[in-house]
Each structure stands twice: as structure tokens, then as C-alpha cells.
Amino acid sequence: MAQQTDPARRAPLSRDRVLRAAVALADGTGIEALSMRRLAQELGVVPMALYKHVANKEELLDGMVDAVVGGIRPPDLGPDWRGAVRGRILAAREALRSHPWASQVIRSRSGPTPALLAHMDAVIGAFRTGGFSVDLTHHAMHALGSRILGFTQEVFDAPPGAAPGAAAGPPAAEQAAAFRQLAERYPHVTELAGATAHDDDSVVGRGCDDQFEFEFALDLLLDGFERLRQQGWTSSPSPAGGRAG
Amino acid sequence: MAQQTDPARRAPLSRDRVLRAAVALADGTGIEALSMRRLAQELGVVPMALYKHVANKEELLDGMVDAVVGGIRPPDLGPDWRGAVRGRILAAREALRSHPWASQVIRSRSGPTPALLAHMDAVIGAFRTGGFSVDLTHHAMHALGSRILGFTQEVFDAPPGAAPGAAAGPPAAEQAAAFRQLAERYPHVTELAGATAHDDDSVVGRGCDDQFEFEFALDLLLDGFERLRQQGWTSSPSPAGGRAG
């Protein structure tokens, strides 16, 4: 009947088809379940067949990153640097939104892919066109860090659940006791968590609006950059003087 | 002669000894070379012996994080919130300085260790004592993200070397051609890299002062927080109104 459900199954393997399948597999089952063997199986192919299209797993990951980052679609951008930088960064965030593995994989790469260089070039260009010196642009780019791609590094990747020692699903009574001890030992953490998580059943959080937090910090940085630009800020104490150290 | 070089070799295994050896191994050979089997070998012990002291590799990593984060030694801190927050964060940076694997491992944990909770509690406490509302403190903590522990997420972990496609050590002529193409396609990236890396032989960088960049961004954020505190900023439009969404 639905024999044609996967029309690509019998199509000859190509680098593009390998990359697409890898992205889909990582999206569906998580990056830690992406193995060369598993990917080959998914494609109905012997593991070694993949090595005709990617040199090794590293190159596969590079290709996946390039595919996702290449999907950044910046909106029509006005002339002001702030809107241009902001728009590109939020577009990057949007492109990476449905690929939760992407940030982790990008980080683990040793160098930029072409699509990544293109994105960074565009953001740097927006700063420069907006009147930023090379010096200030450089430090601004560092200050943004991974935020340039629309993601930030929280302390943990996963939402904090129970304490690390505790196994999953402790009895309710024990949980209450653990909470009381937590509140006693870490009163400020508890206060913060209590104020933000009351919509949620989790002990230590969620109920945070990631998008709000992202834009909050981004705008704080952009405001800071603008202020320094207006001041003609330079990292060297005087225009002619060299940097100490 | 120097039979006593490693006096602990014959000492009975303990959780502490396991953790200490794991930290040393990760420091010396990199986190990717840390395996249960390798660690056991290092301790002169059969792999399964480790499982008497840690439940599994996850718990081993939790223990390593706690050991390193527990080593944060904040300086004597003045009463002002800015100095207190800044001092604690830079102390965290110092503690993690000689453990390059730590940031990556912390990130991969699913929840906080006790030492980590203690550190965060202290930083939150500094904000609150300094007159920050729970609301503003919450957003400030998110804005700091992993910076609270003294590290930031650059786009890549490793220093950018050659382009990802290129193998290690291409001939000089080919390298020059690749550079010309890079400069043509990514002019702004090239300009930035050229301005900062002239002390270095690398094409795309280094010559950046990590500590300077860290403090630059940190101070930009702390300045922003202070400004919002003075304004009595709230994420809700009015004190009585609820948040939209």
C-alpha cells in the first residue's frame, strides 16, 4: 500500500541527503543518539557507505551546522545599526529554535563553517556601518559571544529538576523535607525560585520566559555598546599609546 | 629508590581519592580522555572498583564539578553590591581557570551541585542586599548566565585555526590563496581579525586578552543592572498589573 511513503529510500545517497537525514535524526531523537551506525540504518545503508560523502563524523557535524546556520533569514533591515544587529541576532535565534542540539554542536566545532562566517561578517558589517570603530566592534563581538547566534549559555543546559543526588520520583514526604532543607541552606535561591515558579510544579524553576530573558540581556548589551560608541570609547588609554601588557 | 613517589597508590580507594584522580586526569589529558576504564587504570584498580564510590559516570562528573566549584575563594567583600558580585564572579573564574574542562562539564549536568547552589545563593544575596528587587535580580541572573561562574560562551570553544574543510598544515602558497578568498568573501571578519591578530601567526585570531574581554562584558552588564535598579525598573508595566502572556 503505502510503499511510497519514503520515496527517497531508494534514491542514491548524496551528501545533501546524508546531512538532511542527520539533522532530522538529531531533531527527533537528540544529538546523543546520532551515531554513524544509527544514521546509516535510518538511511537503509551500510555504515561505511556514509564515508563516501563525509570524511568522518566531525565533517558530518560541520555539515549539519552549516545547513542550520545557512537557514538564517534576516528580516528587511533598516539603516540603524541597532535594528540591524538586533534583527540578525533574533533571526539566528529563530533559525536555531527547532534544533536544540545546534548550539551544543556549534560550540564543539573547532572552526567556523562558511554560513557561520557569513552571519558573523554581516553582524560585524552592521556595527561598522553604524559608526563603530574596529576596536569597539571587536570587544562588542566578544561581549555578545554565542549570543550572536541567538543562544546564551545558562548555567545548565537542561531545566533544573531535583537535586543531583536524588533519584527520579522520590516520595512526596521526602520531597517536602528536601525542599525545607534546600530553603534553609540556600534562602536566596529559594526566594528567587519561589517568586518565578509558582505557575509550575517544579521546585527550582521554569516558568521563565526564555525569549524575554534573551532580549532583556541583549538590549542591555546593545545599550551599553551605544553608550560607548557615543563616548568615542577606546580600549587604549590614548589614541597614540600602546596597550599595557 | 623513589618508591614512595605515589604514596596513595596502595591506600584504600575512597570517593575523595577517586574524584581527585579524575580531576587530575581531566586536567592533564582532557575531559574526552576521561573514561571509567582509564581512570581505574590510573588508580591501579579494576574498573568495577570505582562503582563502589560513584554510582556511575554521571555521578563522577557531578563530584568533579563540586570539587572544583567548592574551591571558589571569594575575597573580602565590601558592602556595595557591585564589588561583591564582581568579586565573587572573578573568584569563580579564578577557581575554574586551571580546569578547562569544567565549564563544559557543568553545562552538561542536569542540575546544580551543592557547591554550585552555595555560589549562586551568595551572588543572589549580594544583589538583594544591594537593594535589588526579586524581579530584577531574577533577570540579572539570567542575563549573566554562565558568566556567574566566570566563563562565557564564545562561539567556539577552541581557538579558530584553519577553515573547517582544510586539513592541518596546508602548503604556504595554498594558504595565501585561501586567505585572499577569505578576505574577499568575509571582508568585515578579515578586517577585525587583521586588526587584533597582528602579533600572532594565526590567520583568524587569538591575540585577544580573554580576561579583558570578560571584564569588559561583565562591567557592561553590571552598569546596566545598576541603571535599572536606580530607575526602579520592573518587568511588569505597572506594580499592580500582571504580565501579559
Added chain:
DNA sequence: ACCTGAACACCGTTCAAGT
């Protein structure tokens, strides 16, 4: 010349057999 199965050198962890 191309393709591919078996093999290699690893993993983390289970489990049953030995003391």
C-alpha cells in the same frame, strides 16, 4: 574501481561466578 563485511580498539555497565 568500487563497495562492504569483518575486525580493531575502544566505551559504560550488567551480571554471575569466585573468594
Added chain:
DNA sequence: ACCTGAACACCGTTCAAGT
């Protein structure tokens, strides 16, 4: 009761044998 070797179910990649 404790300890531990062999085994299991995986990896990424090499390599030689088959077509």
C-alpha cells in the same frame, strides 16, 4: 558479603576481501 573477570551492547573507523 564482598570483589572482579567476562560479557553485553554499543561506538568510530580501518582494512582487506569480494565483486
